[in-house]
Amino acid sequence: MATMQRMQAKGLELFYSKGYYNTSVDDVLKELSMSKGAFYYHFDSKEDFFIQIVQNLLARKVYSTLIEPIEGHENPIWNITKCFEDVLESAVNNEMDFGCLLSNFLSEFNGRNETIMKHLNDILSIWEVNLVYALQKGKSNDHLDRHVDCEAVATYLMSAYFGVRTLMAGASPSARKYRFMGQLKQYFRLIEAKNVTV
């Protein structure tokens, strides 16, 4: 049991830094000083290994970093702002960012592995559903303008988040985070209660 978890944790770490196709099973094993036999005792294949990681580690971490923080009955705009701020700050500090992982893996597997894409899309849609739900609750609590299209806002927020992570990977992450958050806050003023939107 502990072995499986060690393998998964290290696997996620390497897949995160080098990508799935660019990380070999031997790479993972070498870092753990373990053998091929141990690996194939616990997992059917490299793909199975990855899917286990997605379900056990990625899904839970996306939940705890991107979904849980925006639950509750407070103003969803404030919650989402705080959530993005936190997660981007940890990204600046080179900590593992599970939302970014999701976005990277979506790019890497898109059109290349249907099975894995399905699992990733499941996580994506859970995030989406929860965002929409949080926004709708915000509407009924009079935090959001009642003309707001919650699905559209959710799509827009997910886009913006994925995009800024790609961009931050390129150069000057700190400056880009700052600029991005500034504009996001501007955007949020639009959908706040008391503003009229279409």
Add this chain to the structure above:
Amino acid sequence: MATMQRMQAKGLELFYSKGYYNTSVDDVLKELSMSKGAFYYHFDSKEDFFIQIVQNLLARKVYSTLIEPIEGHENPIWNITKCFEDVLESAVNNEMDFGCLLSNFLSEFNGRNETIMKHLNDILSIWEVNLVYALQKGKSNDHLDRHVDCEAVATYLMSAYFGVRTLMAGASPSARKYRFMGQLKQYFRLIEAKNVTV
């Protein structure tokens, strides 16, 4: 000459659909019915091949689809809206989207190949510079509110674009494009002249 260009065009096509690390030189050669000899006569290595493609094809296409359309003295907001609309529409129709390519490659090479990352970042920063310039010109032409932070808007727009492309790759691209563009237009109302922003 013609041979090199055929190779590069096919190379871009395959790297786009399968990724760089997941496409072998033999894959490209097989589709062209050409030999290893021909390949290594024209290019030093697979990496050299890719860099040539980036400089010759990707850079030019990014220019013609994302930069040229927003040049000129008209309202940059209108230009950018139209530009994004067009390029996302072609993405919906499964045509090759060079902005998306840029974003995919940024993910794929991030932390894995410094040399290639440098070339990609060059293209990225050309796009950024031109966006900022177009926005600044819009400010002096009174299309944009004069309090707008052009760098921040550019960062935000690039983020949003990259993100929505990642998201559209997942599922229901058409619906997501529609929702995204709707919110983008809302955002643009904020930075138009006559609105006050911070």
Add this chain to the structure above:
DNA sequence: ATAGTTACCGACCGAGTCGTCGGTTTAAGT
């Protein structure tokens, strides 16, 4: 004691990878 199960080892296989190299064709120059 013995038999069975769990967890693990690591040599090995075949397929595929990038890149090399000796050789061939084609076309132009003299």
Add this chain to the structure above:
DNA sequence: ACTTAAACCGACGACTCGGTCGGTAACTAT
């Protein structure tokens, strides 16, 4: 007709990859 060089061929080497398999040590049940 002869030389030369550009363009191209494809077998091959060196290596990496995911995955297999026969073996083994430790523990448990009987």
